[in-house]
Amino acid sequence: xxxxxxxxxxxxxxxxxxxxxxxxxxxxxxxxxxxxxxxxxxxxxxxxxxxxxxxxxxxxxxxxxxxxxxxxxxxxxxxxxxxxxxxxxxxxxxxxxxxxxxxxxxxxxxxxxxxxxxxxxxxxxxxxxxxxxxxxxxxxxxxxxxxxxxxxxxxxxxxxxxxxxxxxxxxxxxxxxxxxxxxxxxxxxxxxxxxxxxxxxxxxxxxxxxxxxxxxxxxxxxxxxxxxxxxxxxxxxxxxxxxxxxxxxxxxxxxxxxxxxxxxxxxxxxxxxxxxxxxxxxxxxxxxxxxxxxxxxxxxxxxxxxxxxxxxxxxxxxxxxxxxxxxxxxxxxxxxxxxxxxxxxxxxxxxxxxxxxxxxxxxxxxxxxxxxxxxxxxxxxxxxxxxxxxxxxxxxxxxxxxxxxxxxxxxxxxxxxxxxxxxxxxx
Numbered sequence: 001x002x003x004x005x006x007x008x009x010x011x012x013x014x015x016x017x018x019x020x021x022x023x024x025x026x027x028x029x030x031x032x033x034x035x036x037x038x039x040x041x042x043x044x045x046x047x048x049x050x051x052x053x054x055x056x057x058x059x060x061x062x063x064x065x066x067x068x069x070x071x072x073x074x075x076x077x078x079x080x081x082x083x084x085x086x087x088x089x090x091x092x093x094x095x096x097x098x099x100x101x102x103x104x105x106x107x108x109x110x111x112x113x114x115x116x117x118x119x120x121x122x123x124x125x126x127x128x129x130x131x132x133x134x135x136x137x138x139x140x141x142x143x144x145x146x147x148x149x150x151x152x153x154x155x156x157x158x159x160x161x162x163x164x165x166x167x168x169x170x171x172x173x174x175x176x177x178x179x180x181x182x183x184x185x186x187x188x189x190x191x192x193x194x195x196x197x198x199x200x201x202x203x204x205x206x207x208x209x210x211x212x213x214x215x216x217x218x219x220x221x222x223x224x225x226x227x228x229x230x231x232x233x234x235x236x237x238x239x240x241x242x243x244x245x246x247x248x249x250x251x252x253x254x255x256x257x258x259x260x261x262x263x264x265x266x267x268x269x270x271x272x273x274x275x276x277x278x279x280x281x282x283x284x285x286x287x288x289x290x291x292x293x294x295x296x297x298x299x300x301x302x303x304x305x306x307x308x309x310x311x312x313x314x315x316x317x318x319x320x321x322x323x324x325x326x327x328x329x330x331x332x333x334x335x336x337x338x339x340x341x342x343x344x345x346x347x348x349x350x351x352x353x354x355x356x357x358x359x360x361x362x363x364x365x366x367x368x369x370x371x372x373x374x375x376x377x378x379x380x381x382x383x384x385x386x387x388x389x390x391x392x393x394x395x396x397x398x399x400x401x402x403x404x405x406x407x408x409x410x411x412x413x414x415x416x417x418x419x420x421x422x423x424x425x426x427x
Contacts, residue, residue: 003420003423006420007417007420007421010413010414010416010417010420011413011417013409013410013413014409014410014413014414014417017406017407017409017410017413018406018410020406021403021406021407021410033054033055033056033057033058033082034054034056034057034058035057035058035059035060036057036058036059036060037059037060037061037062038059038060038061038062038063038065039062041059041065041069041072041073042069045069045072045073045076048076048081049072054081055081055082056081056082056083056084057073057076057081057082057083057084058083058084058085058086058388059073059083059084059085059086060085060086060087061085061086061087061092061379062087062092062156063092063156063157063158064092064157064375064376064378064379065379067378070378070379070382070383071382073085073382073383074382074383077383083383084383084386084387084388085379085383085386085387086386086387086388087386092157092376093115093116093154093155093157093376094114094115094116094376095113095114095115095116095120095152095154095157095158095159095374095375095376096113096114096115096159096373096374096377097111097112097113097150097151097152097159097160097161097373097374098111098112098113098161098373099111099112099150099161099162099163100112100361101361102142102356103169103223103356103359103360103361104169104192104193104194104352104353104355104356104359105169105192105193105194106144106192106193106352107144108142108143108144109142109143109146109150109163110140110141110142110143111140111141111142111143111150112138112139112140113132113138113139113141113152113159114138114139115132115152115154116154119131119132119133119154120132120139120152120153120154121152121153121154122141122150122151122152123150123151123153124146124147124148124149124150124151125147125148125149126147126148129141129143129146132152146163148163149161149162149163150162150163157375157376158375159373159374159375160373161373169194169223169356169359170195170219170220170221170222170223170359170360171194171195171196171197171211171212171221171222171223172189172194172195172196172197172222172223172224172225172226172355172359173196173197173198173199173213173217173222173224173225173226173236174186174189174196174197174198174199174225174226174228175198175199175200175201175213175225175226175227175228175232175235175236176200176201176226176227176228176229176231176232176252177200177201177228177229177231177232178200178201178202178208180331180333180337181228181252181253181330181331181332181333182198182200182228183333184332184333184336184337184347185226185228185332185333185351186198186210188336188347188348188351188352189348189351189352189355191348192348192349192351192352194352194355195211196210196211197210197211197212197213197215197222198210198211198213199213199214199232199236201231201232201235216237216238217236217237217238217239217241217242217247218242219242219245219246219247219360222242222247223247223248223359223360224247224248224249224250224355224358224359224360225239225242225247225248225249225250226249226250226252226355227239227249227250227251227252227255227258227261228252228253228255228330229252229253229254229255229330230253230254230255230256230257230258232255233251233255233256233257233258233260233261234258234259234260236260237260239260239261239264240260240261240263240264240319242322243264243319243320243321243322243323243324244319244320244321244322245320245321245322246321246322246360247322247359247360248322248323248324248325248355248357248358248359248360249261249264249322249323249324249325249358250325250327250354250355250358251264251265251324251325251326251327252327252329252330253292253327253328253329253330254269254272254292254330255269256268256269256292256294256326257269263319264319264324265302265317265324265326266296266297266298266301266302266315266317267294267295267296267297267302267312267315267326268294268295268297269292269293269294269326269328270292270293270294270295270311271292271293272290272291272292272330273290273291273292273293274289274290275289275290280338280339281334281335281337281338281339281343282335282338282339282340282343282346285308285309286308286329286335287329287332287335287350288329288330288331288332288333288334288335289331289334290329290330290331291308291313291328291329291330292313292328292329292330293308293309293311293312293313293328294311294312294313294314294315294326294328295311295312296312296315301317302315302316302317302326303315303316303317305325312328313327313328313329314326314327314328314329314354316357316358322358322360323357323358324358325354325357325358327354332347332350332351335347
């Protein structure tokens, strides 16, 4: 009885293997590796999907394919087709592009880019915006207005990124001793569109307060804090926790000397310097006829953004999720008041750029792009590194091997059934 059941099972296995062998042989499939250019994929992919799929595909690219084409090629690879690719000439130059909204009321967009070619062209939906001529070096461009997607083209290779959405910046907190510097820093920021909470120290126990300056510092209310001197830095509480949570702080003048902000800085404030007699208030080496040089204390812990007479006067660093800027200029009001016809606008723009560089920015969780902000890296992630035709192994099971395996299973099952029948005397 048991032998009869085993014979039945073997007969069923043999029949199933024969059916699978027939189905495997009946599905149309072209042989060999097909080599196509990137611009031919638009017609070839639907044809391969609807009818005969080649055993291998090699794509010669002069630019990276779009996201849909890359996904289609990846699907062919998962279905068992060998897929390889190579770049033609120097067309596939490494290139990357990123955008983020500037954290200031003007609503500008910062575009960060890197390209390996001699020149790279930056454009939006309306046309060319700028030409970048620093091969291999990152570039930063501040653009007041953009329409549609941002495109960076190096040679024939484009990279595209969506314009980062922005939101109105939160309030700015300004604290300092009563004087012209506090007055005109607040005025410059308000003229630029910032909402300012201010706390001005007139005398011990006597403060002049504007807005919610007495409230605790919180990134839900403020995006940046400006401490104009050491007295403000010693008095205002919660600055370190505010920066740790993602806020920004500007330490101006001798504010870096305060013990309360020692954890935030990687520099020391040197002795105050004054400009030589005859120096104009608008001289950008002084920005107001006096400054406090900043000496970096740890290599690599901070970046020097402005260096005057061999000493940094504007430095910046990260502190956990936030940013800290140290500014040695302590009398910029003189620059504003006596710097020339454009000094008011220049003073306002300089403080706005400084504050927006440290101000908290909203986190961008997801973006969409046509070829990707880093198209070559995306192509490697989807299809692997470039190779010659036939060098890339198929992700699925080769059809010829499957046919041989099914035939072996069917033959073994039939032979086993025949031997069992013979052993019990049946024909």
